[in-house]
Amino acid sequence: PEVVPAAAALHAAARDALAFAGAVKRTSKVEKCLGLLADAVAATADGRPPTEDEVAGWRFSSKPLAGPEIDAYEAARATLERRVVEERFAHHYEYLGELVELFGEEYSRRKDQRSALDFEDLQLCARRLLRDRPDVRVRYQRQFRHLMVDEFQDTNALQLAVIRLLHLEGGVRQNRLFTVGDELQSIYGFRHADVDVFRAQREDSARAEDADAGVRPLTGNFRSSPEVLALVNRIGRSLFGAAYADLAVGALGAEGVAGEGPGAELLVTEREGWDERDAALEISTDERAQPWRLAEARFLAERLRELRELGVPRGDMVVLLRSFSFVEAYEDALDRAGLAPHVIGGRGYWSKQQVADVRNLLGCVANPLDEKALFGALASPACGVAPDTLWLLRQAGGGAPLWSAVRWLFGPPPGPADGSRPPDTEDDPSDWSAQVEEIGGHIPTDDRERLREFVSALLELRAEAPQLSLEGLIERTITATGYDLALLMRRRGRRRMANVRKLMRLAREFEADEGRDLRAFLDHVESETEGDAREAEAAVDAEGHDGVRLMTVHSAKGLEFPVVAVADLGRSLGAGFPPLLRVEPAAPGDDARSDDGRSASGSEALRVGLRLARLGRRQAQIFDYPELEQRAVAREREEERRILHVAMTRAERRLILSGVVALVKLDREPRPTEPLIGPVLRALGWEAGRESVEVEPPPLRPGLEGAAAPVRVAVRTRAPGDEPASAPRYAEP
Template sequence: MNLDTLGATGPQRQAIETLDRPLLLCAGAGSGKTFTLQQRIAYALSPESGPAVEGVDRVLTITFTRKAAGEIKSRVRSVLRENGMAEEALKVDDAWISTIHGMALRILREHGLELGLPPRLAQLEEDRAAELRQRAFDVVLRESEGQPESPLAQLIAALGATGKGSDARALTFALMKHGDTLTAGLDAFDFGPAAASPSGIMRQAAAGLEEFLAGGGSPKQMEKAEEALRQVRELLESSGSLTYRQAAAALAGLGLPSAQGKAKEAVRALKTSLAGLVMECVLGCNEAVAESLMAVARRVQEEYGALKQEADCVDTADILRLAYRALSDRPLLRQQLQQRFQLIMVDEFQDTNQLQIDLIGLLCRPGLTNLCTVGDSQQSIYRFQGADVNVYLKHKRQMTGEAKARSLQLDANFRSHGDILAFVRRICGAPGFFSEDFLDLQAGRNEEKAAASGAYRALAPRISVALTSYGSKQRGETAKTAFAKQQEARHIAQWFARLRMAGHDAGDMVLLLGSTTHLDVYADALQQEGFSCHMEGGSGFYGTAESKLAASLLRALVCPLNTRDLFEALSGPMFQLSADDFMTLSTVVKASGEQCAEVRRRSIGRPFVVGDGDGAETEETDGEVLQPLLPAPGAALGRVLEIWCRAQATVRRDGPACALRQLARESGYFSRLQEEGVTGQAKAANFLKAITVVEGLQAQPGAGTAQVAQRYQALAAGNEKLGSLQGDGGQSVRIMTVHGSKGLEFPFVAVADCYTLRPESGALLCAVRDGRAAASLASSLGDDGLKAAFEKARTTVKNDEEGAPGLPPLARHHQGIREESAQEGLLEKRRLFYVAATRASEAMLVSLCVNNTKEGLAPKGVQADVLGALFGEEVPRQDGTADYGGSQPLEFAFIDADRLWNEQSEEEREETAGAAEGRVVEYPPLSPDPAPAVVAGWGDGQGLVSYSSLTGCEGGALEGAQAVLEAYVEELDGPIADGLQEAPAVQPEGGAPAPVSPTADFGDGAGEERGESFSDRDKATDFGGALHRLCQLDALTGEKGAWGRFEAVADAYGVRQRQRLQEAFARWLASDVRREAREWEWVQPELSFQAQLGANTLQGEIDLFCANGPAGEGGRAFVVDYKTGGQPQETARQLYWKHRLQALCYAYAVLRQGFSEVSFVFVRVEQEDAACPGQPQVVRYRFRRRAT
């Protein structure tokens, strides 16, 4: 193997050749570490190295993901073949190249017999593991019933009716999750020293007050201190058994001197001292809670283990712990594996935890001589999964110290242009940005080659920074914040648009987010600029709980009487209905007078398909009146019924994707996930991926909700990758989380929402130190008063720079964990920004949204780092440039959201505020109402009818239907109103007159409904469907958004005649009717309706519905229907009669809702109006309710 021909850098070659000692390889972003690893394996097997390794099966390579393992296997196989080692290449598939969990599971399976493990040991998927944990907790919960002294009963009593994340179940699972990453498990937790007794704490308070009085102060200060001392002494003397709660309340209620005058510092010290004692009292209340929590966690873990053993399964934590114990307890097995692996390489070592490092250490030979670790502390971003960068830093010190490892840095970046690296250096290279020295990446790619390929064609600088400023305390906080995010998103979309104008593909553009909270805002902005966009996903998506939830919701929306799917949807994380709720849903009572004569069962889906969803309707069965049980006023069940019924209406109107998004928003599902931090954001991203998939499916021809649900299920069964579903993926902007982008690269990257910390919201605080977990419970778990006292005390201590060292032991323990957690959180955010910035290869936009307070801009976290590194303390308030060390200054944009907000009208502000609050804008409902008084003698009452199906009725039946319609609807300004009731005839060339049917096939919308061919190459239903979809997009996103989706829509409907479709759509966009429609207050495309018509139900779908306000007296509506095809020789009279029945049916449905008047316009988008060139032909009608 000739290393001279590899083109490796000096450090890469040294890493490849170092096989006889430990190797610590620090590999920066884009530095070619995968290349180095694969070449190192090949060189170790080559004759040039000895060979140092006897076979590829003697090499252990551990990767962070299965995808990375597969990539390394593929590359190693190729390199071995290229270097004449074909026999070794054949062994690669069975080589020890896997994740650490894959490696550990393989060890357990190979040695299962001697370890006493079942022969078919299976790994639990996470959703199944979560289910077993829930069952285990339920077992312990049942054991505690009637046992008030049991640990779980005491834990529940202590927690009380607390808020999110603080209940006994969640607290127990949080503790177990932390323990899974530690070698000692639950035994690793330390809840700190014991608190002093309540009386001892009060005596300390008395001593502090006495010390202050001895030092002296103003008369008023002395008087206040003496009164406080009197109260403390009185409590000590009068209370025989003082509790922590009493002591905390007494100390928090003391009136203390003001910090002013000569005794100012003494008063401040006194207040800090007493605040620390308040904290100690509150934390003392939690000591018994911590003991109960540990006992419950051990018991739940025991029961969880029994359930796993019964199923012959292990979870991910078990795999590592069982492998560790096997190697620790069996020296022969450990020696056997140490001898097997001549070379051990571990990639992404910065994302390991103590248990993983300890397990790897057991596999290494003495002195770690066969170990090579590859990592970069600047890219450690998986703290939320238990990764601990401090463990990696400790490992680095061990390797360079006692192990005497060779330490090498791969700092040549082959990915990014030098300007991007210079910007990263300016921000991340600042002193103190990282916890260790900055790994400064140097540009290593061939810029001449990149320039020749047109990698960057734009004229603007490669680096852009945008600052959106807003004042959250002025004119409504929610609206201003939401408006600022809209302006930020708009600027990002415009940045991408400029790149598109320069000739770059949308598929090369990526928006990286640290949080998915505002994902919809960014997606809307991109669509307004004519981009399609999608969330990027991976192959394991369909196995996630969120994908399964979406599938259940889809099937339940199709048929709520499918009780299995409905139960899964309602009992899952979105709605979380209780057993009592399901009892209410499934119960009706047989009424006898005013008495309840009999209780009966019914399907839980019945309330979701009967009436209006409020659960108040009665049911009649065989003459009996059955009254359902009603949810309590304001109960969760009543709210769920309302949300579900709105979603069903949305399905009919906008399709299942919109309904899923609405359910997630209105149920609070997205809000709850955001409170879970990064883990919750990953779950939200999964559900949003599901919505993206559904959007793609419903855009396919002939895809109703039932078909979408079936196709989604089929995709799940095949476990296809999300990316393969994006028909226009090559021309679609990708939106990804920064975590999801790890290891990838993209030409053009915009970065947003990854700068600030979310406050700690859980009840359990943890900090890992040397394999031990320092733990503490939140300030107060069941008493809001104590919590307020604690937070006030903690603020006092925090404001005193010298206060923390003087805290009592337990308070100091708690405060230390908080401060350490906050610092680690900030460092993690900095690393997250570094990872995001180093994904870009050609150009990057860093977008910041900063609050503007009375004191000025108030950037937080990494926002402050970025602005401080670029501008110091004086951040400009206008557009400009800034030097950062690149080839040209960066482009800086200042977006004053306050100014833009103030330029808006009151109506625009209200609209923004409503969007921020998640307000549901309800369009006028078009749903069944009581049957009209006129009784028609037609139809069998067994089905639904449409206007087109009426034309196929016998003459008498059609006349009966028309009689019902015209008894309710009066036409204005038309031939009927003028007394001209005779239908005209068409005179074809060379033939006799022929009657014109309302659905005569001139190739327009009527023919499309029957699926008749327009031509051999382009079915009318495909063409018409595509045109309707484009017009719908125009109504929803505007002209740019519709044109941006043109190719995708045409592809989805299989339209080959693109020029014809473009001309028809352009004619609609230029029409006076479109301008007229946009002037109405309410505009809604594709609005479905049903209305009782005699003994049948009339159904249909309005292409574009407009109204001047809610239905009612004076309410007017305007309806547009698009028609394709048609013949130029049709006269105005012929067209009038051709479409009149449809207009009459739709007018009937609209007027039945309470509107006083409705106007109809049929727009023939393929036929030009001879009298108005450029305009489409139109057919107009106007109706009102007939006076009775």
């Protein structure tokens, strides 16, 4: 870390800022700022590196003093603060590097034990084989006269290296390479797709002198109606600028708009005010969803219900979401509207209540002294006692395990090794049993009967468990406790039971790989749950199900639907915690690195950023973290806009965009992480109160005769007080 140069830079910046501030009208706040600037100048004058606390103390709000000199001062101050922290804590990166290295070694060892390869191994091994074995490389180069790479926008540098090893030998072309891709379809950054690889290859092809080389743009769209394309093009030009090429109408279809009215529309839901008591929002099955998100989901469901009543089949409609974080809110709203929603793919399976219930029941079978599992099982439909009863049981046991009290009160006469004998305490065991029976006497009669049945079933299950497969144990558990019937009697019981059946299948697969080990399976389920592993809910509807489909944009890529509703555009970008470590390959010329992107040692040069958490202090972003974070946010913003473009271009005859926005904040300066609904509304030039916006028609592809008229985009709004007094429920037709 270069502390001394950073201190000198701050000294110069503070002097400039002090000179600038001297001409500003004096107020108490300005005087305070001047004092801090003077302190910074004095402390850095003798070349002594200041402490972190000193540098942090020179921070002040720029509101009293605004100008480029003040901005330069704050940038220099932040840099010096980062350098001081780096000098003190840089060795932590070495610890982290050692940890990552140890992890890599252990991961490799476990793969070797299983003779396993992961996806990255397949790519790395393919590159190594072609690079290090000229005979193999030449044989494949001669075997293929043509190489075609589809979805080229979703490749990365490693995959490009494999392609070039098959295509070039000593820089000389050995066969013909044909790539197909669309920059605006690059939406797999989380799988390490790098759109810059596509851009660079496109530029190389455009500059190539070979007569056979070149770039052939394709802009004709044979899927979407002119109304849909008009909205897509207006938003595309605004989001992507001059690089965006308007999509042209490929064919003038005769089917017309799905339903009545404009084929392109926006549903705008006010963000503020839904927490008020008079907002008519019924309880949703998605308890995590914010009130404004529930309002948007129900507004969208109402609109799709209207289309259904106008004759649009439910199976022609799809709701596309960026993620399934709050899919239950939309599923519930569509279900209330009688649209028979069908969730396709996604994740969230491990967090379902049914999975948690069965995990708790199995945890009790494995060890009834597991308090968390026992509490969860007693509260689940397998037993279903009241919260007050759970509290009484906890009090009855005193300091003893919960199972001791439950087994003593509701099981057969206790034995010495069944976990129900009085705990080892200094008190007389008879005193403990008397306390248990006294407090247990307050438990309601209905709950006492439920507890007797549960304890009896659990003791039987514990006796049978060693003789059953994991799949068989789950089935025996849900039938013995009556959990299966209780689940089927609930709303969406078939969906809930299908998730349990899926857990049985997963248990069978686990046993085939790892053996019959109940504790290991429970640990596996807990690990998948805590890690939010990607696992979709069980499918309960047939392929031809006549209902509105709910899909993520990624799962819909390559598909098309008559009516597409792109929802949750009020979702903030950049949600969640940023990573502790950011690493990127260094670009040629970065810092003192060589032009080929290598470090002085000859290895690949990297840029590293570390988010340092310290006890009692603010987190510190050190090394290159601030710049890498800024780049990451910019890349994410670009990809989110491409994801929106992919979603919109799935529509054939009607496109609906739906999102939540605080209307009073719409005119404020855009933020890098603002929800997409803001840029969409600004692209259309929409103002509150307007019911429609006119946009220019899309161009026609060359050779297509006709003319397209300007398109009217309908805009519907929903605010607290506009919604129906109560959401109507519809029976499924």
